[in-house]
Amino acid sequence: MSKQLFSSMKLGRLDLPNRIIMAPMNRARCDAGRAPTDMVGEYYSQRASAGLLITEASSVSRLSQSRPNASAIYQDNQVEAWGRVAETVHAAGGRIFQQIYHLGRKSDPSRMPDGLLPVAPSAIAAKGEVAGLNGPVDFAVPRALETGEIPDVVEEFRLAARGAGKAGMDGIEIHGANAYLVDQFLKDKSNRRVDGYGGDVAARVRFLMEVTQAAIDELGADRVGVRISPHLSVDGIGDSDVAATFTHVAGALGSLGIAYLHLVEAVVPGTPQAPAVGSEPLLPGIRKAFPGAIIVNGGYDQAKAEAVVEAGLADAVAFVRLYISNPDLVDRFRLDAPLAEADAATTHGGGAKGYIDYPVLQPAAAGE
Numbered sequence: 001m002s003k004q005l006f007s008s009m010k011l012g013r014l015d016l017p018n019r020i021i022m023a024p025m026n027r028a029r030c031d032a033g034r035a036p037t038d039m040v041g042e043y044y045s046q047r048a049s050a051g052l053l054i055t056e057a058s059s060v061s062r063l064s065q066s067r068p069n070a071s072a073i074y075q076d077n078q079v080e081a082w083g084r085v086a087e088t089v090h091a092a093g094g095r096i097f098q099q100i101y102h103l104g105r106k107s108d109p110s111r112m113p114d115g116l117l118p119v120a121p122s123a124i125a126a127k128g129e130v131a132g133l134n135g136p137v138d139f140a141v142p143r144a145l146e147t148g149e150i151p152d153v154v155e156e157f158r159l160a161a162r163g164a165g166k167a168g169m170d171g172i173e174i175h176g177a178n179a180y181l182v183d184q185f186l187k188d189k190s191n192r193r194v195d196g197y198g199g200d201v202a203a204r205v206r207f208l209m210e211v212t213q214a215a216i217d218e219l220g221a222d223r224v225g226v227r228i229s230p231h232l233s234v235d236g237i238g239d240s241d242v243a244a245t246f247t248h249v250a251g252a253l254g255s256l257g258i259a260y261l262h263l264v265e266a267v268v269p270g271t272p273q274a275p276a277v278g279s280e281p282l283l284p285g286i287r288k289a290f291p292g293a294i295i296v297n298g299g300y301d302q303a304k305a306e307a308v309v310e311a312g313l314a315d316a317v318a319f320v321r322l323y324i325s326n327p328d329l330v331d332r333f334r335l336d337a338p339l340a341e342a343d344a345a346t347t348h349g350g351g352a353k354g355y356i357d358y359p360v361l362q363p364a365a366a367g368e
């Protein structure tokens with residue numbers, strides 16, 4: 001097997017030592033103020049040999065509420081705490097981008113402040129339920145954002161990007177995937193607006209373009225990435241012409257000169273966003289439409305990852321579930337060493353167990 005994954009590459013301003021990326025993963029171990037603890041810094045620094053670490057999704061707004069102990073980055077305590085994480089990762093020789101997001105209609109209604117409703121492009125509820133403060137609750141019918149409010153939400157993303165910059169992050173990734181607010185704007189089943197933010201794809205991509213431009217204004221295009229998941233159609237989200245919509249999105253983002261596009265391909269059973277839907281391969285069209293670096297993700301193992309990079313379809317590959325139990329995934333791939341199994345019970349929430357106690361290869365196995 002060729003070892004393309006271990007070749008260095010340029011990503012925006014960064015030189016990555018390899019093409020193995022740790023994709024964003026919410027482990028719900030922040031404090032009650034939605035700020036990462038020292039243990040979170042330890043967790044990421046254990047994984048610093050990845051070409052790039054992308055943090056767990058971090059909310060840009062108090063109206064974006066998910067499970068307890070999930071991260072946010074709209075207040076000083078959160079920015080300061082993420083600053084300590086960035087410092088720890090850099091001290092370990094790593095590189096780290098902050099993923100920023102807004103849950104929109106996927107916000108937990110029982111955790112919304114002041115009894116407010118979740119907001120969304122249109123007043124259409126996500127299907128299904130969420131864990132809730134006092135037991136499972138249905139997703140709420142959200143309040144459709146007024147046209148005049150949209151700049152305020154764009155501003156929340158801007159301030160989060162500024163906060164991440166202040167925290168010393170190498171850049172930010174806008175979470176445009178997985179049925180959250182940006183994705184709700186992009187896909188026509190959740191966006192029925194008629195005000196220039198909905199309608200044809202040029203209008204549906206406008207919110208993402210404004211958010212991306214705001215982040216670029218704060219950090220520079222070479223420190224901004226965007227994640228999309230074209231095929232994802234859980235919870236009633238979905239698009240009537242996935243290929244046309246997302247080829248357009250890729251081209252529009254390409255014109256902004258961002259550092260990378262992060263493409264979640266077919267959705268993988270066993271992840272929080274399962275199940276997969278039938279997915280025509282979009283990657284070749286997106287590769288053509290987007291001139292910058294492409295990171296792919298979703299169900300990759302080392303062989304598949306080598307193949308997609310070798311074929312020239314992607315520049316790097318992101319892994320999530322393998323990173324739960326293999327902090328030294330780069331070494332294990334390099335040495336064809338066995339991969340450790342993750343303990344599903346400790347994925348979300350809790351303490352050090354199942355978080356920072358997965359061992360690295362022993363020196364004998366690592367050939368030292």
Ligand SMILES: Cc1cc2nc3c(=O)[nH]c(=O)nc-3n(C[C@H](O)[C@H](O)[C@H](O)COP(=O)(O)O)c2cc1C
Nearest residue numbers: 023024025026056057268271298299300319320321
């Ligand atoms: C526990 C867990 C938490 C996740 N949290 C996030 C997140 O915060 N942001 C995001 O964009 N995707 C999130 N995802 C989706 C993953 O980034 C990824 O797309 C998915 O796990 C498929 O990649 P894999 O096959 O390498 O695991 C999460 C997945 C898991 C399993």
